[in-house]
Amino acid sequence: GQQVMQIPQYQHVQEGEDFTTYCNSSTTLSNIQWYKQRPGGHPVFLIQLVKSGEVKKQKRLTFQFGEAKKNSSLHITATQTTDVGTYFCFQGAQKLVFGQGTRLTINP
Amino acid sequence: DTGVSQDPRHKITKRGQNVTFRCDPISEHNRLYWYRQTLGQGPEFLTYFQNEAQLEKSRLLSDRFSAERPKGSFSTLEIQRTEQGDSAMYLCASSLSGGLTGELFFGEGSRLTVL
Numbered sequence: 001g002q003q004v005m006q007i008p009q010y011q012h013v014q015e016g017e018d019f020t021t022y023c024n025s026s027t028t029l030s031n032i033q034w035y036k037q038r039p040g041g042h043p044v045f046l047i048q049l050v051k052s053g054e055v056k057k058q059k060r061l062t063f064q065f066g067e068a069k070k071n072s073s074l075h076i077t078a079t080q081t082t083d084v085g086t087y088f089c090f091q092g093a094q095k096l097v098f099g100q101g102t103r104l105t106i107n108p
Numbered sequence: 109d110t111g112v113s114q115d116p117r118h119k120i121t122k123r124g125q126n127v128t129f130r131c132d133p134i135s136e137h138n139r140l141y142w143y144r145q146t147l148g149q150g151p152e153f154l155t156y157f158q159n160e161a162q163l164e165k166s167r168l169l170s171d172r173f174s175a176e177r178p179k180g181s182f183s184t185l186e187i188q189r190t191e192q193g194d195s196a197m198y199l200c201a202s203s204l205s206g207g208l209t210g211e212l213f214f215g216e217g218s219r220l221t222v223l
Contacts, residue, residue: 006150033212035212043151048211088150098143098152101149
């Protein structure tokens with residue numbers, strides 16, 4: 001079935017380092033969303049990307065949607081301890097599927 | 109509180125028992141989703157409703173699982189003859205429908221432990 005593959009599964013960084021997670025699909029996506037789940041919490045919506053090549057920024061977070069609309073990335077600049085959590089991509093237009101998530105841990 | 113609410117938050121049951129979870133979505137949202145999440149994994153899609161119509165069900169939803177949304181408002185997810193493999197967090201989310209799936213608002217989840 002349709003899936004979104006997300007890498008890496010885990011990422012551990014020093015506070016202040018950058019972090020990137022990638023989401024890839026074998027099929028063209030109508031849109032893609034990103035969610036953050038804090039430890040012990042529930043997923044919380046971050047952003048939705050719709051257009052080919054779209055780039056959106058939220059403070060230190062940069063989201064990109066590939067030109068072919070088959071991949072997306074989330075980049076965090078200068079991580080802070082508040083960024084800890086698991087980041088999921090989600091494709092809602094076809095099969096309502098979440099990626100496996102990238103768990104970010106930070107050494108303060 | 110006008111967010112998505114789920115009840116109960118925690119349920120411990122013995123294998124073979126039936127359990128039911130309830131979800132109250134955000135009032136103006138017409139779409140409601142059920143997901144299951146186990147430790148270290150992403151949410152797995154179970155089913156979703158638009159108003160009272162159940163539009164899609166995952167293969168994960170075996171014949172022991174059933175979901176309803178009788179009046180297009182709250183929803184229930186029932187698991188019959190529970191198995192230890194059913195232990196997980198059951199997440200409910202709601203959204204406004206549109207051309208594309210809108211932002212999903214999740215509840216806090218119902219954690220099921222099957223002994």
